[in-house]
Amino acid sequence: MTLLSLNALTVRRGECPVVDAVSFSVSPGECVGLIGPNGAGKTTLLRAALGLLPHEGLSSLSALPARARAAQAAWMPQSREIAWPVEVETLIALGRIPHLPRGARLRQEDRAAVDAAIARMGLEGFRTRRATELSGGEQARVLIARALAQATPLLIADEPIAGLDPANQIATMQVFRALAEEGRAVIVSLHDLGLAARHCTRLLMMGAGQLVADGPPPEVLTPDNVARVFGVTAFWAETPQGPVFQPLEVTR
């Protein structure tokens, strides 16, 4: 069983492909890190996979009708938009919209999902705060909780940990990893290769619109791949506390 499968997914801007024939599939239990330098096509790939952009090739998600897709995958965009000063709890409950029957209010199961998401992201003390008045990092956690409340088998998040402090970055990655261990799957794009190496079960490395490498972190973050795609050298070690990856020098 796969939760997402892409086959030769291609997105063109004019003639030029910005995502070039990417194929992979994601199964339950995987915490997939999508890495690549700026402009590699990570966001475009994720949005096309969700059917938010016109594309060629196949995506099992974009082929679904809107409602079924919303039940299958939750999406946390990179832009952390909160248009109105709603309470944190209300904002997180927006994640239940795809599950609510027409005209219904929040049911018992919806409240449970919201409570679970709040607990998971450690937002208990924020329930009645206005979301627009929180710090950037707090807002990011609230928006992750919103996506969690959607309670989908697959969570796709675009740079969810950018701008968080180290503790929150680690905690968030641990949440994603725990979701995977519960049998769901997460695809998360991120720039922190060290966190990607430590917390993801699998990495997808993109460069110039193409999928360059796909596999467990040690197989993807090879010195050769890192130099070719990111243009840096890096330090890699397996330690008793897990793998450590640290970029060192720019090579070009």
Next chain:
Amino acid sequence: MKLAATLCALVAALFLASLLTGWVAANPAAALRALVAGDGTPLSVVMQDIRLPRAILAVMVGASLGLAGAALQGYLRNPLAEPGLIGVSGAAALGAVIAIQTGLALVFPLALPLSALAGAVAAVLLILMLAGPRGGSITLILAGIAISALAGALTSLVLNLSPNPFAAADIVFWMMGSLADRSFQHVWLALPFMALGWALLLSTGRALDALTLGEDAARAMGVDPFRLRVTLVLGTASAVGAATAVAGAIGFVGLVVPHLLRPFVGARPSQLLWASALGGAAMVLAADIAVREVLPERDLKLGVVMALVGAPLFLHLIYRTRREMA
């Protein structure tokens, strides 16, 4: 629910007050008896044929404008969006004036609201095209100024070209709005279109809630952006078009009411819809009472009162969003 009850009570009280406001200072009990009696006495004619349709229209027009304002704000995620300010009312007035001056409205009465609706559709589409899916304040206001100016100029032109010497004096009515001496003919003419507009706009609540997180997130939650856009355009145009066709362009209702009520509904766009409909009804009822209390002999335009309340708030909102606009 407490808010709903409060607003309903407010609308009911103002409705009653509106029925009891007018040039004739009749004893309230006698006036209400005359309202139900319908015995052809002058007082019952005043109550049944002049004040009742006026109060009903105030509710209908206010609800339409409040609701349309809340829906537009939710869709554009901008508290400055308002049917009057962004030129929708002005374009609807142009449509209505064209229907009247071509004589079409005389042959086929529904042409009046339909033509106003067409004007409103054109304006909403133009605004959405110019301001983009996320209406930035500066583009929204500039597009609104341009559309309002164009619609106002064309309305003046059409009225000045009319062979009727009084048509040019109508410019004030179409730009400022009034409920003076409207009748049940106007109620029946506007009601079907307003009802359609209300139904369409109220159905967008959940999608507007989802849009709080941005268009991408909303789409991923199953919101169909095309369908939402069509529903919003048609709903706004029907409600505002019909309101403008019978009462002229009344500005600021859709700005002031959602702004005042937003804190009471926890800023949720879906809850703001019905609340703004009730609040708009209360606001227009109150304004229409005020114009009759201040100048009972003259037809002081509703737009005057609304602008006196609304313009300072508008300035305040611009001041608050100036960082975004810079």
Next chain:
Amino acid sequence: MSASVRTSRFISLVAALALSGAAAAGPPERVVSVNLCTDQLALMLAAPGQLVSVSRLAHDAESSAMAEAARAIPPNGSRAEEVYLLQPDLVLAGTFTDPATVAMLRDLGIRVELFEPARSLADVPANLNRMGRLLGREAQAADMIAAYERDLAALSVDLAPRPRAALYYVNSYTAGDRSLAGAILRAAGFDNVAAETGLDWGGVIPLERLVMLAPDVIIEGRDYPGQARAEDNLNHPALAALKDTRKAGHLTDRDWICGTPQVLEAVRAMRDLRLSLEPAR
């Protein structure tokens, strides 16, 4: 600045000299009228060729009782420039003519005579008398005045009771007793309800107030061509709902607005209305 003022003074002085030379004593030879009411007075009294232009409105049969006669005379748009170019030695205008136009023409040395709008039936002979003197046609004016007073006496109705009537115009305007329309109404045997509301010459009468007055007759103002929202008050269902009130239809504007003998037509129409009410009462 001062140089240009001086220049324009100089031009107008030259113009004045040139024109006063042409006019000298005796009746004016080139008369231009720029107001609907002076148009009609002048048309009635001027010698052939004396009146060289009338206002555009004089050609409109709905507004002007003398449209037929006016068509023989070229119309003007009542603007200083075109009036000046007609080289008149007398311009006839109303007191509501744009003051800038009047001032400009006077600055250019042209004699401008202003007529007040008529407010009573007695203004008609006064107007005829003044116009006769201005045009040097006193004898014709005297004949017309005699005929007018004879006809008016014959038409006046003095029947009791006097029905209560309301004049109801576009934009809810009404005319009171100290207006020409009010005078016509009184002469035809009606009492004007505007008097009960304290409006002596006229003003806005709110629809509610009109309904509460419940007059015996409502005489509506003219239905103008084209459409205007301002006319909606004439068709308000509340007027139809008043069961003891007769709606007498629209009055003919051209007979009602100018202080000329034409007002006798309005008096005649109102007298017929008054007499038609008699059997029902």
